[in-house]
Amino acid sequence: MAAPFQFFQQIKEHVGTVAAQQRAAPAFEPVELMCNNRDACHAPPALGFISVLDYAFEYNAGLGPGMTDHWNAIRGHWKLLGPPLRPPTEAVETYHRELDLSEAHVVLLGVTPELAGLGATMMAVDESSDMIAGIWPGDTASRKAVKGDWLDLPVSDASVDAVIGDGCLSVLGLSTARRALFAAIARVLRPDGRAGLRLFAGPETPDDPAAVQALALSGGVSTFHELKLRVAMTATGRAPDHAIPVRTIAERFDALFPDRQELSARTGWDLPVIATIDVYRNSTAIYSFAPPAQLVAEAEAFFNDVRIAPTGGYGLAERCPLLVLRSPKV
C-alpha cells in the first residue's frame, strides 16, 4: 500500500527535520537515551544525549518493519502475558458499558483476543500477519481480521459505528503518530460513532525507580506485567512524546532487579514469566506513556467529546482507563 509508506516517509522527514533543528539549536529537551553508538543506548551522560526523535530516525523505530519484528517476538510468549497488559474481563465490560456495542459495526485496532467478541460485526486491523495468524481467534460470519495500518485504515469515511483498541496509543512512540491515529479514527467514524482506547497512561511526574523496586520486592505489584509497565513509567522522556525505547525498559529492569531468583521468591512469579522481558532487549520499537491529561488534549483536536472512564480494580487499573471519543470533528 502506498499511503502508509508515504506516511512513514512523512514522519521520517519530520523526525529528520526536527532532529537536525535540535542539533543546530537544541530547543527540544534531551530525553532518556544516552547513546555512544548504534548498539549501546545506556552509556553514561558524558558520552552524550540523543533525543527520542534521533533514536526513531536512526533505528526506523516504531515506524514500520521494526515494529512487526517486535510483535512477532512477543507473539511467541503471548500465553504468558496477563493483566494489565492484556485486558481482564472487567476492562472488556467497560468497552460494552461505555460504547453500547451490541448493534455496532466495530473496527478493532489490533487482534486482541479478549475484544474479538464485541459488536454485531467486527473488522480487526493489524499490520502483523504473524499476530493475525497466531493471536486472532479466527474469522467467523460476523468478524474478520485483515492486514493493514491503523494510520491508513482500509475503511470508507464515516462508515463505522465504533473503533476500539487496547494499549494502541502506547505502542505508537511519537506524539505525531498518536495524532495521526486520532485523525484516522475521526475519519472512519459515523457522526454518531464512538471510540474507546484503553490507555497505559503514565503519571504526570515519572515514578521514583527505588520506590518501584521496593514496592515489587515487598509484594505490592499484582503481576510481572504490571511491573514491566511500572518500570517503563519510571524512565519515559519528556513531553510531548513521553516515549521510551523498549530496549531501555529491559535495561532499567536489569538494573533494578539483578537477581531474578530473589524477585521470583519474593513475588511468586515464575521465572519464564519474568523472562518475557527479554524480548524487549533486541527490540527497536518505542513505547510511550503520556499522562491522561495530555492524551485528552491531543484527542480534543479531533473530537468534540473526550472523556476518561475507569476500567475496574485490577492491578494498575488506575493507569489503564478507557479514553472515550465521540463527535468526530470533520
Ligand SMILES: C[S@@+](CC[C@H](N)C(=O)[O-])C[C@H]1O[C@@H](n2cnc3c(N)ncnc32)[C@H](O)[C@@H]1O
Ligand atoms: C493492540 S497493540 C497492544 C496489545 C497489548 N495490549 C499489549 O500491550 O501487549 C498490539 C498490536 O498492535 C499492532 N500494531 C502496532 N502498530 C500498528 C499499526 N500502526 N498498524 C496496525 N497494527 C499495529 C501490532 O502488530 C500488535 O499486534
